[in-house]
Amino acid sequence: xxxxxxxxxxxxxxxxxxxxxxxxxxxxxxxxxxxxxxxxxxxxxxxxxxxxxxxxxxxxxxxxxxxxxxxxxxxxxxxxxxxxxxxxxxxxxxxxxxxxxxxxxxxxxxxxxxxxxxxxxxxxxxxxxxxxxxxxxxxxxxxxxxxxxxxxxxxxxxxxxxxxxxxxxxxxxxxxxxxxxxxxxxxxxxxxxxxxxxxxxxxxxxxxxxxxxxxxxxxxxxxxxxxxxxxxxxxxxxxxxxxxxxxxxxxxxxxxxxxxxxxxxxxxxxxxxxxxxxxxxxxxxxxxxxxxxxxxxxxxxxxxxxxxxxxxxxxxxxxxxxxxxxxx
Amino acid sequence: xxxxxxxxxxxxxxxxxxxxxxxxxxxxxxxxxxxxxxxxxxxxxxxxxxxxxxxxxxxxxxxxxxxxxxxxxxxxxxxxxxxxxxxxxxxxxxxxxxxxxxxxxxxxxxxxxxxxxxxxxxxxxxxxxxxxxxxxxxxxxxxxxxxxxxxxxxxxxxxxxxxxxxxxxxxxxxxxxxxxxxxxxxxxxxxxxxxxxxxxxxxxxxxxxxxxxxxxxxxxxxxxxxxxxxxxxxxxxxxxxxxxxxxxxxxxxxxxxxxxxxxxxxxxxxxxxxxxxxxxxxxxxxxxxxxxxxxxxxxxxxxxxxxxxxxxxxxxxxxxxxxxxxxx
Ligand SMILES: [Ca+2]
Ligand SMILES: [Ca+2]
Ligand SMILES: [Zn+2]
Ligand SMILES: [Zn+2]
Numbered sequence: 001x002x003x004x005x006x007x008x009x010x011x012x013x014x015x016x017x018x019x020x021x022x023x024x025x026x027x028x029x030x031x032x033x034x035x036x037x038x039x040x041x042x043x044x045x046x047x048x049x050x051x052x053x054x055x056x057x058x059x060x061x062x063x064x065x066x067x068x069x070x071x072x073x074x075x076x077x078x079x080x081x082x083x084x085x086x087x088x089x090x091x092x093x094x095x096x097x098x099x100x101x102x103x104x105x106x107x108x109x110x111x112x113x114x115x116x117x118x119x120x121x122x123x124x125x126x127x128x129x130x131x132x133x134x135x136x137x138x139x140x141x142x143x144x145x146x147x148x149x150x151x152x153x154x155x156x157x158x159x160x161x162x163x164x165x166x167x168x169x170x171x172x173x174x175x176x177x178x179x180x181x182x183x184x185x186x187x188x189x190x191x192x193x194x195x196x197x198x199x200x201x202x203x204x205x206x207x208x209x210x211x212x213x214x215x216x217x218x219x220x221x222x223x224x225x226x227x228x229x230x231x232x233x234x235x236x237x238x239x240x241x242x243x244x245x246x247x248x249x250x251x252x253x254x255x256x257x258x259x260x261x262x263x264x265x266x267x268x269x270x271x272x273x274x275x276x277x278x279x280x281x282x283x284x285x286x287x288x289x290x291x292x293x294x295x296x297x298x299x300x301x302x303x304x305x306x307x308x309x310x311x312x313x314x315x316x317x318x319x320x321x322x323x324x325x326x327x328x
Numbered sequence: 329x330x331x332x333x334x335x336x337x338x339x340x341x342x343x344x345x346x347x348x349x350x351x352x353x354x355x356x357x358x359x360x361x362x363x364x365x366x367x368x369x370x371x372x373x374x375x376x377x378x379x380x381x382x383x384x385x386x387x388x389x390x391x392x393x394x395x396x397x398x399x400x401x402x403x404x405x406x407x408x409x410x411x412x413x414x415x416x417x418x419x420x421x422x423x424x425x426x427x428x429x430x431x432x433x434x435x436x437x438x439x440x441x442x443x444x445x446x447x448x449x450x451x452x453x454x455x456x457x458x459x460x461x462x463x464x465x466x467x468x469x470x471x472x473x474x475x476x477x478x479x480x481x482x483x484x485x486x487x488x489x490x491x492x493x494x495x496x497x498x499x500x501x502x503x504x505x506x507x508x509x510x511x512x513x514x515x516x517x518x519x520x521x522x523x524x525x526x527x528x529x530x531x532x533x534x535x536x537x538x539x540x541x542x543x544x545x546x547x548x549x550x551x552x553x554x555x556x557x558x559x560x561x562x563x564x565x566x567x568x569x570x571x572x573x574x575x576x577x578x579x580x581x582x583x584x585x586x587x588x589x590x591x592x593x594x595x596x597x598x599x600x601x602x603x604x605x606x607x608x609x610x611x612x613x614x615x616x617x618x619x620x621x622x623x624x625x626x627x628x629x630x631x632x633x634x635x636x637x638x639x640x641x642x643x644x645x646x647x648x649x650x651x652x653x654x655x656x
Pocket of ligand 2: 481482498
């Protein structure tokens with residue numbers, strides 16, 4: 001029947017999603033229902049020029065591929081580390097995790113190169129948008145997402161909208177401080193939850209233990225050539241290394257206390273943890289909340305994200321929502 | 329002329345304002361432009377029954393006086409310590425600062441006794457409403473108020489509205505933690521800014537110093553019979569007591585770091601400090617922000633409230649705004 005032939009040739013409304021992280025630069029074609037059609041990944045260059053060149057090159061490749069996949073790209077969405085002015089599509093300021101990444105207009109060059117509307121927001125805010133559209137945040141009016149990856153980011157949804165703040169610095173949840181002293185942070189301060197509980201922080205502690213020959217325990221699988229990571233710390237703790245366990249316990253306490261600070265400030269009905277360390281932190285964070293939060297927030301649900309790519313999906317969601325609404 | 333005679337007999341639209349604090353129970357008649365016409369103050373009783381009886385007795389006295397002052401009372405507004413459900417007019421839960429103060433319906437008994445509509449919110453939220461209507465928050469879309477009195481409370485205005493949160497526990501700013509360990513707090517946790525920087529906390533430290541005979545310095549005016557307070561600690565520091573100065577410095581750092589945590593969460597354009605310690609903390613808090621906050625929030629304005637009675641004025645503002653709007 002004719003309807004089937006038409007279905008076959010109809011293009012799918014899609015988004016180009018770009019994720020600029022501390023480690024990688026990624027691009028994806030994402031279709032309306034959140035399916036990632038194709039994904040491209042490269043190490044994120046250390047300089048501004050190389051980064052912009054690579055990003056535009058990857059986008060153009062994706063645009064060509066999108067034609068083959070019958071995806072009609074409605075716009076580009078960018079998720080990036082750092083503070084972002086989403087109205088102007090500009091990265092205002094980033095910590096050392098992404099170098100040469102201050103006062104960068106992303107909208108103009110991408111829009112000029114691809115002839116597409118462009119939306120930009122920070123990675124934490126994008127992750128919150130992804131949960132809102134495709135994950136645990138569907139239909140939830142007030143929730144917070146905390147991403148524990150290389151760094152720690154976050155996004156706050158209040159009355160179904162992102163909280164950006166007066167200078168686009170809301171939900172910089174990685175830089176909530178839980179100690180007056182505490183470990184140094186990439187932001188220049190001390191005692192931030194990012195400095196205690198991020199992948200970077202755990203790797204720093206793992207390396208310290210390794211240098212003192214205190215990391216590897218009997219039966220632990222770790223090659224000499226392998227670089228030390230947060231995962232080794234977690235493995236060591238699981239296999240009985242009490243020093244590793246104490247470090248992780250402190251990291252989880254710091255993260256939990258930081259999250260309680262968020263609860264005592266905006267009191268969301270749900271916390272979504274995402275990023276590589278989310279499933280590790282879920283239980284201890286819930287425990288810290290039960291120990292140290294005010295009674296009225298102790299029943300908060302702390303869930304682990306089911307989304308494989310929150311930053312990319314959130315970047316795509318700006319396009320899929322705003323391009324069809326035609327407002328922002 | 330006739331118009332003058334009418335002016336003379338016209339009643340002034342007014343509110344009955346009630347403030348239930350850790351120390352005192354206060355009632356006031358407040359007219360539309362924020363003028364406190366008459367104020368009543370008693371020590372806040374320690375038991376539920378005595379407190380309710382006294383409150384209603386004071387309210388009835390105020391209602392009788394309001395007739396003499398030609399004030400037409402449109403409703404009663406209540407500011408109280410603890411978590412409040414403002415929709416139902418119920419105090420959900422309070423810390424030990426106000427005893428026997430959980431699951432207390434304030435609206436029904438007050439409304440029944442006075443035949444008036446009644447609005448209830450917590451003291452921090454009331455202080456924010458007071459700033460919004462009569463103080464530094466006039467015309468400011470996003471701001472936070474932090475009250476440093478006996479305890480520490482706060483209120484958050486986002487898009488011109490109070491943030492109450494999903495279980496009415498938003499803006500419990502006194503229980504933002506800035507230490508994983510730190511001093512014990514009335515809430516059961518540790519390291520809360522209330523446990524470092526409130527009047528209670530400073531009094532606790534002043535007493536400790538006094539017991540060790542380390543508080544009083546040469547030339548300091550302090551009678552033997554006098555009970556030791558936060559003010560003595562501040563006086564001692566000003567007169568060269570370095571231990572007192574170190575305690576105050578730590579308190580100010582804790583408060584500053586706690587406020588930065590708020591800035592990194594909701595990023596308001598202004599912080600209003602109120603309460604007896606506000607003017608003391610303003611400069612050090614601004615300094616801590618310049619040292620430890622993300623660049624994008626360092627230019628935040630920290631101001632000291634000009635309002636003499638933020639809790640009472642905020643309680644009144646609910647009546648003056650909502651009774652005339654006829655919605656809540
Ligand atoms: Ca964010
Ligand atoms: Ca409050
Ligand atoms: Zn930091
Ligand atoms: Zn506390």
